[in-house]
Amino acid sequence: MSIYHLRGERTNRINPIGIQAIRVEVMNLGNRDFELLLEGFVRGKKVTQLIQRIPAGSPEPPIIRLKDIATNGRPFYLKLTTNRFTGDNARFMIYARKNGKNVNMFTNVQLLKEPESGPYLP
Numbered sequence: 001m002s003i004y005h006l007r008g009e010r011t012n013r014i015n016p017i018g019i020q021a022i023r024v025e026v027m028n029l030g031n032r033d034f035e036l037l038l039e040g041f042v043r044g045k046k047v048t049q050l051i052q053r054i055p056a057g058s059p060e061p062p063i064i065r066l067k068d069i070a071t072n073g074r075p076f077y078l079k080l081t082t083n084r085f086t087g088d089n090a091r092f093m094i095y096a097r098k099n100g101k102n103v104n105m106f107t108n109v110q111l112l113k114e115p116e117s118g119p120y121l122p
Contacts, residue, residue, distance in 0.1 A: 002087030003114035030089025040078040
C-alpha cells in the first residue's frame with residue numbers, strides 16, 4: 001500500500017482559514033488499475049470515500065474527481081491509501097476551494113508519504 005497524508009491546521013503550513021472545501025482528484029499514470037481509499041477528519045466528523053477502480057490510462061489517463069469535502073475554514077486531516085506498493089503512478093491534485101473557485105492546489109510533492117518502515121502518527 002502507498003499512504004499519503006495532508007493536514008490543514010492553523011499552526012501548520014496549510015492554514016484552513018479561508019478554505020471552504022477540499023476537492024481531491026487522482027490520475028493513474030501506470031499501466032495497472034488500482035483502488036483508492038480516502039479517510040479523514042473534517043469538522044470533527046469522519047470522512048470516508050472509496051474508489052474501487054482508478055483505471056490505467058494510455059495515452060491519456062482519466063482524471064477521477066471525488067466529491068467535494070466541506071471544511072468551512074476548520075482544521076482537516078486527509079489520508080489517501082492506494083492498494084499499490086509503489087505510489088509512483090498515482091498523481092494527486094488536492095484543491096483548496098473558496099466560493100466555488102480553486103484558491104490553492106497541493107500535489108504529491110506537498111503530501112506526506114508514509115515511510116515503508118512504519119506508519120505516520122497524526
